Amino acid sequence: MRKKIFVTVGSAYPFDRLVRACDDAAARHPEHDWLAQIHEGTYEPTHMRFERLMDKQAFDTAMTEADLVVGHAGMGTISGALALDKPLLVLPRLRRFGESVNDHQVSCARHFRSGGHLLAADDAGDVGPLLERLPTFVPAPRRVRAAQLADDIGTFLQSC
Numbered sequence: 001m002r003k004k005i006f007v008t009v010g011s012a013y014p015f016d017r018l019v020r021a022c023d024d025a026a027a028r029h030p031e032h033d034w035l036a037q038i039h040e041g042t043y044e045p046t047h048m049r050f051e052r053l054m055d056k057q058a059f060d061t062a063m064t065e066a067d068l069v070v071g072h073a074g075m076g077t078i079s080g081a082l083a084l085d086k087p088l089l090v091l092p093r094l095r096r097f098g099e100s101v102n103d104h105q106v107s108c109a110r111h112f113r114s115g116g117h118l119l120a121a122d123d124a125g126d127v128g129p130l131l132e133r134l135p136t137f138v139p140a141p142r143r144v145r146a147a148q149l150a151d152d153i154g155t156f157l158q159s160c
Contacts, residue, residue, distance in 0.1 A: 003135060006066035007036035007048070008059070010074045014041030015099060018091045021127035022070055023047050028128070035062055068134050070127070073105035073120065078112055087137045088118040089130050116140035 007022045009015035019038050026034045026047035034048030037059065044050070054062065063069065063080055071077040073090040081088035090112075092105035109120035117139050119130045 001135075003032045003067040004065055005032050005034050005048075005068045005070065006062045007034065007038075008063075008069070008071040008077055009037060009039050009041070010072050010077060011039070011053070012074075013093075013099065014039040015072050015091075015093060016041040016043040017097060017099065017124045018070070018072060018127070019043050019045060019050075021091065021121075021124040022131075025128050025131050029131075035066075037062070068131075070131070070134075073109040073112075075108065078108065078118065082117055082139065082142045085139065085141075087134050087139060089121065089127065089134050090118055091121045091124060091127055115142070117142055 007019065009018055019036060019041055020043050022034070022036060023045040026032070026045065030047065036045055036048050036050040037054050038045070038050050038052055040052060051058070063086070064084060066086060068089070069077070069081045069086045070089045073092040078088065078090065090109050092103070092109045093099035094106070095101065095103050112118045113120040119134060119137055121127045121130050
């Protein structure tokens with residue numbers, strides 16, 4: 001069945017490793033409608049449509065119309081996909097590749113994966129196999145526990 005797949009690297013930095021992994025998957029699955037937002041990366045996809053940057057309206061439309069979303073493990077991408085109940089696959093940016101100043105996206109990806117909210121690739125080589133699972137993945141709804149969060153913040157502040 002033809003799927004609309006939206007790939008996003010976010011709005012801050014390019015992420016060629018993710019774009020290349022998705023382009024490889026698009027080559028294997030030309031039956032799907034692929035659209036990637038790739039920022040100013042040096043790698044240009046040859047098997048999927050792409051735009052370097054999207055304004056908010058175009059981005060929101062792409063996210064809303066997508067059947068599946070693939071992106072970096074940034075909070076904007078994660079929260080946007082969760083709000084729309086979109087199956088999401090993330091590949092965290094890594095410091096060792098110069099994609100981020102630290103590895104905070106690894107922690108985000110692991111946290112949301114452990115809650116059943118998304119699929120997370122530990123390596124670019126995992127993107128293809130996880131994309132095969134994404135169409136049947138049903139993300140667990142995110143439950144915001146505001147009272148617990150307030151208590152945790154209060155406890156932390158009292159300990160300082």
